[in-house]
Amino acid sequence: MALTGQIAVVTGASRGIGRGIALQLGEAGATVYITGRKPEDSLNSKVGLTGLEQTAEEITKRGGKGIARFVDHQNMDEVKNFFEIIEKDHNGQLDILVNNAYQGVQAIAESIGKPFYETDPEIWDTINNVGLRNHYFCTVYASRLMAARNKGLIVNVSSGGGLRYLFNVAYGVGKQALDRLSVDTSVELAKKNVCVVSLWPGAVKTELCTKKFTDEDGNPNPGAEKMQNMFANGETVEYPGRAVVALASDPKRMNKTGRILITEDLGREYGFVDIDGQTPPNLRSVSFILGHLGWTTTAKFIPSWVRLPGWLIVAGNSHL
Template sequence: MSLGGQIAIVTGASRGIGRGIALQLGEAGATVYITGRRPESSLNSQVGLSSLEETAQEITKRGGKGIAKYVDHTDMKEVEQFFADFEKETGGRLDILVNNAYQAVQAISDNMGKPFYTYDPYVWDTVNNVGLRNHYFCTVFAARIMVKSGNKGLIVNVSSAGGLRYLFNVAYGVGKQALDRLSADVAVELRKNNICTVSLWPGAFFANGETVEYPGKAIVALANDSRRMSKTGKILVTADLGSEYGFVDIDGVSPNNLRSLSFLLERSGWTQTAQYIPAWLKIPGWVIWAGSSRL
């Protein structure tokens, strides 16, 4: 699948899912602007390339064009300046925005298992400033460029099943559910501009799970779909897109689906029972929603 001539932005692409997505967009031929935090010290920057710059080089090696930009996604003035500079550099073209930047991994780990009222309430800001507020700001600035250019566009918010019911802590679940709602509501207003906006739920990344590049394959496939507007506003599971578009992970394997009954039984400890359930048997989306905390 080719994205030659297209220009993308992937936030938070120094490592992990963001890096995997950026690499796959580059492999498909896109010019990919990637953002990440500056090296922690001048010493680190003098030792060698940062992880962000290394990712940009790998994008170029794979056939695209990687452009690294240091952006502090906790500072909305800096975010706004990045998009202003981007618009000048590209002549006002933006085809794909992937909102992936996140900073709360350590905060979530430090407070795991603790009631929300026992730790600093400012954890909320750590979890949802970059992971939600920043995504809204990036979406605003990206939409201005896309609408002005008159070209169709794709906005992907990397979310998770944590928006369904309690996971990790209160701030995390609220933020993920809000991010899914952000995608849905933005889609309502951008539909007339032919800009597709979705939430993407990657699967698990432990043993027998997805690699960090599998979500990138899903986005490449979606970007190549001339009928993708039928999906705007929806939550999309990476493995569902793999089945629909016929792609596999970089290791040649089709990862487990979050909605697969055998996968859910296995993760719940019912290992022997799971062996007798075909992998293609999935729980319908409406059943998952009905069992969530939303009702």
Template sequence: MLLAGQIAIVTGASRGIGRGIALQLGSAGATVYITGRKPTESLNSKVGLSGLEETAAEITRRGGKGIAKYVDHQNMEEVKNFFEIVEKDQNGQLDILVNNAYQGVTAIADNIGTPFYETDPYIWDTINNVGLRNHYFCTVYASRLMAARNQGLIVNVSSGGGLQYIFNVAYGVGKQALDRLSADCAVELMKKNVCVVSLWPGAVRTELADKKFKIDDREPSSDVINAMVFANGETVEYPGKAIVSLATDSKRMKKSGKILITEDLGDEYEFVDIDGKKPPNLRSVSFILQHFGWKTTASLIPNWVKIPGWAIWAGTSRL
């Protein structure tokens, strides 16, 4: 297996993208530590295994080794203790860290359309404590292990939310800061042969997206549009395929510090999604037009027609 003998950590892997990434790392033969919040006792008694434990079991069934650890990523002492456990158990070896844990989804959904000055300012902590501060702490602890062995891969699961305003102020600032975290850590880790990147998935068919976005003509047009976009989006395991490809690329240091889009990596490394499909690229003109509701126009443009990366950045310049 491609990653046999390698040790990986995926934070926030009970469900969604984190779960999909962990499963793909396990399918490639890695030992994968996965973290998530401990479920309430009453919930555990009703459903048996937690989502985190189920994910760990599936990793093992696929040929890797899944190790579930309950970690509250709001508590930095728990985070520190977790990395100390990994260091002790694996004799200091850590090959891959995927920072994916996130807490702000509910707060974002509950406050869409409300100006930041009318929102409780503590929404900043809800969105950026686990989604940014925790990523920094995890990156510090992981880098100490990786730098000592002169190798490693750190992936920060991010999004295009830092390019232009979306959802709310705290979200956009946090995402741009996360991308800067990747870029600046890469500078200092370059001499240690540790690759650090931001990964932007496209529209991902997570459990939450499948539940929220159902194509129904009775729903508001924006929800119908979103439903169509997500219906053609990537599965939760597609980002995992991208990370496995990065982890096995002997020239990955050339990508360190960069923002990488999952579909671009799919083109480069020639892999498709687990359903056999090739998801639309975030830079695809047809995908962008469809997102804005111009379905007919989008259908006339081939998926391979993309906006260059430099044009996206130039269009969002603050200078």
């Protein structure tokens, strides 16, 4: 229970990666505030609870303390009020913030294959209001509490979509901006002993991805074989959570501030595996990259430990 006594916030934790991170923080003993929008009908749940409330209950069962708070992360007044409540209830203590809330999944799915100039420009706000602007606001309010206590950890859940074109223009610009947010805030927070990082999970087997790429029997949907195969060997939603717990427990984490961190790199460094006992593929793994590009036969002959250095990936995708 390495995080007993610590106060954490995970935004967008009803399901997916946010839920997995929140559960692992709770398992490590933290008090975890989880946020999500209030559904119009919470009776869809078998036990009459929303997904957010179910997650809070499981956090508590694992040894932490789960606290569900309905927050519309499109509404900055609600966001501000949420952090004011934490400040009041815990005498200004906030140890961990995980910016994970995201709204644009459905819009991305509906616009794939359509050029940006044929897409309603409102998709920019759909993707980047909650997925970027909100993260900035949350980071501001959390940093005020952390800087006052001279300690803290902020994790921005991002992706390699900021490195090269993925899905659409608004998505890639938003992810690169989020990584830049991590870098630049870390500069100003360094003297306050607050660590800020971007976390890149690999292919994560979220509920939405499983539903999107497979049928009821678990077989790939027509045309989704490539994506289904990639996610079949991917991370569970709790693997990124183990990465966050490892960072939060590391007394030398300031050595990593301002960096982009890949979940499997952290798994090797800190010595943890996924909850299913597996070690997921690394985003820098040559075999993973070749397989993702369609070179599945060649990928089988390359050991998974053969990885490209981070600087080479960045250089290879730069047009400067």
